Amino acid sequence: MTIDQAQPTRRGALATFGAGVALAAAGPSLALTPALAAVPPATKQAPAFYRNKVGDIQLTIVNDGARTMPLPDTFVRNVTKAEVESALGAAYVPTGKLTVPYNPILLNSGGKLALVDTGNGQGDAKGEVGHLLPNLAAAGIDPKQLDMVIITHFHGDHILGLRMADGSLTFPNAEVKVPAAEWAFWMNDENMAKAPDAMKGAFALVRRIFKDLGDRLTPYEMDKDLLPGVTPFATVGHTPGHTSLAIQSGNERLLLQADVTNIPALFLRNPGWHVMFDMDAQKAEETRRRFYDRASADKVLVAGFHFPFPALGHVEKDGANNFRLVPVAWNPVL
Amino acid sequence: MTIDQAQPTRRGALATFGAGVALAAAGPSLALTPALAAVPPATKQAPAFYRNKVGDIQLTIVNDGARTMPLPDTFVRNVTKAEVESALGAAYVPTGKLTVPYNPILLNSGGKLALVDTGNGQGDAKGEVGHLLPNLAAAGIDPKQLDMVIITHFHGDHILGLRMADGSLTFPNAEVKVPAAEWAFWMNDENMAKAPDAMKGAFALVRRIFKDLGDRLTPYEMDKDLLPGVTPFATVGHTPGHTSLAIQSGNERLLLQADVTNIPALFLRNPGWHVMFDMDAQKAEETRRRFYDRASADKVLVAGFHFPFPALGHVEKDGANNFRLVPVAWNPVL
DSSP: OOOGGGOOOTTOOOOOSSSOOOOOOOOOOHHHHOOOOOOOOOOOOOEEEEEEEEEEEEEEOOOEEEEEEOOOTTTTTTTTTHHHHHHHHHHSSSSSSSEEEOOEEEEEOOOOOOOEEEESSOOTTTTSHHHHHHHHHTTTTTTGGOOOESOOOOOHHHHGGGBTTSSBBBSSEEEEEHHHHHHHHHHHHHHHHHHHHHHHHHHHHHHHTTTGGGGGGEEEEESSSSSEEEEEEETTTTTTTTTTEEEETTEEEEEEEETTTOOOHHHOOOOOBBBBTOOHHHHHHHHHHHHHHHHHHTTTEEEETSTTTOOEEEEEEETTEEEEEEOOOOOOOO | OGGGOOOTTTTOOOOOOOSSSSSOOOOOOOOOOOOOOOOOOOSSSSOEEEEEEEETTEEEEOOOOEEEOOOOOTTTTTHHHHHHHHHHHTTTTTSEEEEEEEEEEEEEEETEEEOOOTTTOOOTTTTOOHHHHHHHHHOOOOOOOOEEEEEOOOOHHHHHHOOOOOBBBBBBBBBBEEEEEHHHTTOOHHHHEEEEEEEEHHHHHHHHHHTTTTGGEEOOOSOOOSSSTTEEBBTTTTTOOOOEEEEEEEEEEEEEESSSSSSHHHHHOOOTOOBBSSSSHHHHHHHHHHHHHHHHHTTTEEETTTTTTTOEEEEESSSSOEEEEEEEOOOOOO
8 A cells, every 4th residue: 555545544554655675574573672661641741941042132932821712703803703714724723723822032131131021920720821930940040030021012911920829029020111102001091991891801900910010110112222132112003002122132133023913824824814902903904014024024033922932933925915934943052 | 213214234223113102101210129140141942842642642752952064065966055055045044054953753652652763872072962861851751761762764863872872772671663674775785885985884883773682673564553553654765764654543643754854944845856865866756745745635744853843744735846844833731
């Protein structure tokens, strides 16, 4: 039987192809090694952190886990659920559900440690998320060592990790930098009062997380370095103050996009699709197209919070209006 | 300044784009957190192992490192070096050098542990390779626990890890399964005598590694399961007895290709290219095209020894005669 005749799901159906060599067995056929005890399958995935350098700046992508949920009917507001399922299938993932990973990034610039976004915190009973602290520990980092937390925007999966389950600060020695425009929007009582009921919880969450931070919290402006080589720039639409970071050292550069897109297989492939989380869908689409037009033209490495770990890749055009993520090749040595 | 005006390598050139939100700062601007000691950059990459399930069979991809070398003039025998450099550039990697990763795979089928291929062994002074044992340890595996080593073919990067630097067996309790056709070719004294001088070392290496294995070594035939759900099939050309494995459990299936191709960005993109390591280039190309025609039609997950870690992906057509690897999305939970 050859591979060309094989049924994809039938056992034993793959046999010789590209053959033509006589199978002359030689040597003894009986193995006398001892029978070992059965080994149960492992129940834990490998720790998920990954280091990458941009000139003198070291990045460590530290995964916080991934959530799998039934595909919401309106996950993409402006296309049918069937179209979303078709795009998932084309990306070789199950079509009836959705897996969204979360990837905070630790920066070491000039000996200062800054974590960009904080993940979902410690409250997940299912164990799908809340991996940030164990993965930081696997990378040899104590939360007390952090000098700074940089927040890109105020959605829960980016800010919840600032607090432990008991409300104490996860990174007790870190100052917290938040985009000034994002701060202005969410802390405005008028915006909260006029928000639809479904959004009031988000306003309350922001106030709970940032409460009593006092001097630790500083709103930051665009185009002013947060650390040497770490420059924020506005990528609004997803939220009113959504911010990305340009990381540059020497001649090396990386764009940390945060949530310019969610899952690449859906929204790089289809930058015109409006994910349910985009607060201003039109503006988010404009931002997305300009971001990826530029990133693909410059062939610059992009880090995405919701890209599959290690969440780094190059963006290239696929036809006139679509894009594709080419994940970075894992480098086992620094 | 907007992203559209920015120079790709100029610092501070990325500023507001997609803007339109007033930057109203609020809250205190002075951070009074303590100054922490400078943290030096980490000098070690994360451990590289990754677990994946195929039905009831658990796979753990265990990286042995990667070698980076100047791009050989004849790395691809039938195209110019400039064409190879162009393909590397199109894959966003440096064009003057070549990085080749090595990914043995541990299988747990029915409580039996089998390692497929063994990597480069412990003799690398530069530390680029020889990561298999530390990565196995990180995955909680003691080499004594292995029941079986399955070899796909007899090139050094697949068999050297069978022995420690002192010549002792790395996996003292494992039986060693080798393809009967591969064994017949390399152990044949006539083949060794008529081999070109450049290949005599490879024959000597095979004899040194497999010497005195006695009852531990068993040549295996195609289409006979090595473990439940683990079926070898011939994919010759790269070497005379080169073998791949079909892994199947329930309705899930994976093809462990070994060296049907080397680096995907070169040889999936260009299946007609002949890597310098293919012993029968025409046969290797035929095997490659048939393997990927089938793998892409079936949308089956493929593991490649020289794919970037975690070395798993789907193969899809890109035009009539070329292919593309779509790496699997990292799953942080089992």
